Structure formats: C-alpha cells, structure tokens
Amino acid sequence: MNWIDTHCHLYDETFISDFEMVIKTAIESGISKIYLPAIDSSSHAAMLSLESKLPSLCNAMMGLHPCYVKENYLQELAIVEQYLVDGKFCAIGEIGLDFYWDKTFADEQLTVFTTQMQWAIDANIPIVIHSRNATQETLNAVKPFASKGLRGIFHCFSGSLETAKQIIDLGFLLGIGGVITYKNAGIKEVVKHISLSNIVLETDAPYLSPVPFRGKRNEPGYIPIIARHIADAKEIDIDEVAAITTENAINIFG
Numbered sequence: 097m098n099w100i101d102t103h104c105h106l107y108d109e110t111f112i113s114d115f116e117m118v119i120k121t122a123i124e125s126g127i128s129k130i131y132l133p134a135i136d137s138s139s140h141a142a143m144l145s146l147e148s149k150l151p152s153l154c155n156a157m158m159g160l161h162p163c164y165v166k167e168n169y170l171q172e173l174a175i176v177e178q179y180l181v182d183g184k185f186c187a188i189g190e191i192g193l194d195f196y197w198d199k200t201f202a203d204e205q206l207t208v209f210t211t212q213m214q215w216a217i218d219a220n221i222p223i224v225i226h227s228r229n230a231t232q233e234t235l236n237a238v239k240p241f242a243s244k245g246l247r248g249i250f251h252c253f254s255g256s257l258e259t260a261k262q263i264i265d266l267g268f269l270l271g272i273g274g275v276i277t278y279k280n281a282g283i284k285e286v287v288k289h290i291s292l293s294n295i296v297l298e299t300d301a302p303y304l305s306p307v308p309f310r311g312k313r314n315e316p317g318y319i320p321i322i323a324r325h326i327a328d329a330k331e332i333d334i335d336e337v338a339a340i341t342t343e344n345a346i347n348i349f350g
Contacts, residue, residue: 097334097335097338098128098338098339098342099125099126099127099128099297099320099323099338099341100128100130100131100296100319100341100345100346101122101127101130101131101298101299101301101316101319102224102249102251102296102297102298102345102349103131103133103190103224103249103252103271103273103298103299103300104130104131104132104133104298104299104300104301104316105132105133105300105301105302105303106118106132106146106301106316107132107139107142107143107146108302109142110302110313111302111315118315119153121315121317122315122316122317123153125317125320126319126338127153127316127317127319128153129153129154129155129345130153130154130155130316131154131155131157131186131224131345131349132146132147132155133157133159133189133190133251134156134157134158134159134160134161134189135161135164136164136172137172137175140158140179143156144156155186155349156185157185157186157187157188157189157190157224158179158180158183158185158187158189159176159187159189159190159191159212159223159224160172160173160176160191160208160212161190161191161194161226162191162192162193162205163194163197163226165201165204166201169204169207169208173208173212176188176212176215177215180215180219185221186221186222186350187221187223187224187248187349188213188215188216188219188221188222188223188224189222189223189224189226189248189249190224190225190226190251191208191209191212191213191223191224191225191226192209192226192227192230192234193205193206193209193226193227193228193234193237194226194227194228194229194230195228195230195233196228206233206237209234209237210237210241213237213238214241216241216248217241217244217245217246221350222246222247222248222249222348223246223247223248223249224248224271225238225249225251225268226251226252227250231255231259235259235263235266238266239266242266242267247267247268247348248269248348249268249269249271249296249348250263250268250269250271251271251298251300252271252275252298252300252304253270253271253272253283254275254281254283255286256286257285257286260294264290264294269294269295269344269348270290271296271297271298272287272295272296272297272322272326273297273298273299273300273304273322274299274300274304274305274306274307274310274314274321274322276306276322276325276326276329277306277307277310277321277322277325278307278310279307284325284328284329287326287330288329288330292326292330292332292336292337292341293340294344295326295340295341295344296341296344297319297326297337297345298322299316299322300314301313301314301315301316301318302314302315305318306321306322320334323338326341
C-alpha cells in the first residue's frame with residue numbers, strides 16, 4: 097500500500113538521534129511522500145535541508161504558524177514572502193489561528209493569516225490550516241478566499257460533524273491523524289459520516305501519537321495505524337483508505 101503523510105515535522109530535533117531508522121521504518125510502512133509544514137524562521141533551515149537531503153520523499157511548505165505571531169510578525173512575514181518569491185513550495189502552511197494559549201496577538205494572527213491566504217491565491221498553491229480554539233473565526237476568515245478558488249487542508253481536524261461539513265462545503269479537506277485512535281475523541285463517529293474523498297492522512301509527528309504510542313514520539317511510519325481506525329469506522333477495507341487518501345493528497349498538492 098502507498099501512503100502519504102500530509103503533515104509531519106520530520107525536521108524536529110527529536111528525530112536527530114535515530115533519523116535513519118525513522119526513515120527506514122516509514123518507507124517499510126509504505127510511506128511514499130512526507131509533507132513538511134513550516135513554523136517560523138528559526139526552523140526554516142532545518143526543514144529545507146531535509147527536503148534537499150530527501151527530495152523524492154520530503155516536500156516543504158512555507159508559512160508562519162499562528163503561535164509564532166509575536167511582536168516581530170512583520171519581519172517573519174517578510175521572510176516568508178521572500179522564500180515564496182525565491183523558491184517553489186507545495187503549499188503555504190501551517191497557517192491559521194490559535195487562541196488556546198494566548199490571545200495577545202489575536203488581531204495580528206488574523207492579519208498574518210489573511211495575508212498568507214492571499215499569497216496562496218497569487219501563487220496558485222493550497223494552504224494548510226492550523227486552528228485551535230478558533231473554529232468559527234477561522235471559517236469566517238477562509239470563506240472569502242475559498243470563494244476565489246483557494247483550497248487546502250484543515251490540519252489535525254477534531255471537530256464536530258457540523259464543522260466538518262462546513263469545511264467540506266468550502267472545498268477543503270480534513271487532515272485526520274492520531275486523535276482518531278483516542279477513546280473519547282469522537283472523531284471516528286464524524287469520519288463514519290463523511291466521504292473518504294474529503295480526507296487526507298497525517299501524523300503531525302512528533303506530536304499526537306496514535307494509540308498504542310500515545311504519550312511517546314510520533315513518526316510517519318504510524319500512518320497505517322491511523323488508516324486502520326478510519327477503515328474500521330467506515331467498515332471498509334484499508335486498501336481503499338490507502339488508495340483514496342493518497343489520491344486526495346496528490347490532487348491537493350499537485
């Protein structure tokens with residue numbers, strides 16, 4: 097089976113000690129492509145170095161994560177813009193709104209988000225959205241850009257069926273990860289009622305490991321575990337999950 101991990105921080109320092117083994121395990125698990133979301137300028141070099149080292153496996157995004165929108169957000173945005181001018185990226189991400197930890201820069205987060213969505217339209221590439229404790233605000237921000245043709249993925253989806261339908265109606269995909277394996281998360285019931293054509297797989301490694309690895313470091317080789325839970329929820333063969341989610345990922349990223 098052929099799998100794609102649409103969201104993985106494989107350049108994170110937690111992978112340094114056993115990087116080669118992680119890659120070996122991923123490939124043996126059938127992972128053919130790993131998409132790398134950007135965070136801010138402190139990690140761009142590591143991300144781009146990894147893409148350069150493994151160009152057939154890894155593809156980098158570019159963007160400014162909402163949790164890293166601080167006093168210097170204009171400088172960080174300028175860095176993102178220059179990268180987009182100078183290079184080719186598969187998407188702008190991960191971008192969005194996060195009001196979970198701190199709302200000090202809520203207005204700036206929205207400015208950064210809308211700016212980057214416009215850049216995605218200008219560059220004709222998708223976006224990958226991070227949204228936490230800001231579902232309606234994120235949907236409201238995306239709607240006018242979706243009407244102009246912007247498409248992408250709502251990363252780490254863990255919302256209600258109603259929210260899933262709103263996202264799908266915008267033409268966006270749902271990124272399903274390890275949370276689907278958590279007993280009380282409720283994502284299985286949502287996945288049961290939506291089409292596979294609206295889903296892509298992700299790990300968000302090194303975060304949000306699926307059961308039975310919850311609490312430990314996540315890695316791309318765990319994608320089949322996530323897929324098995326989707327197959328169980330929808331009462332379909334795991335081969336179908338592999339085929340359709342992989343096609344969805346290829347279609348969105350090109």
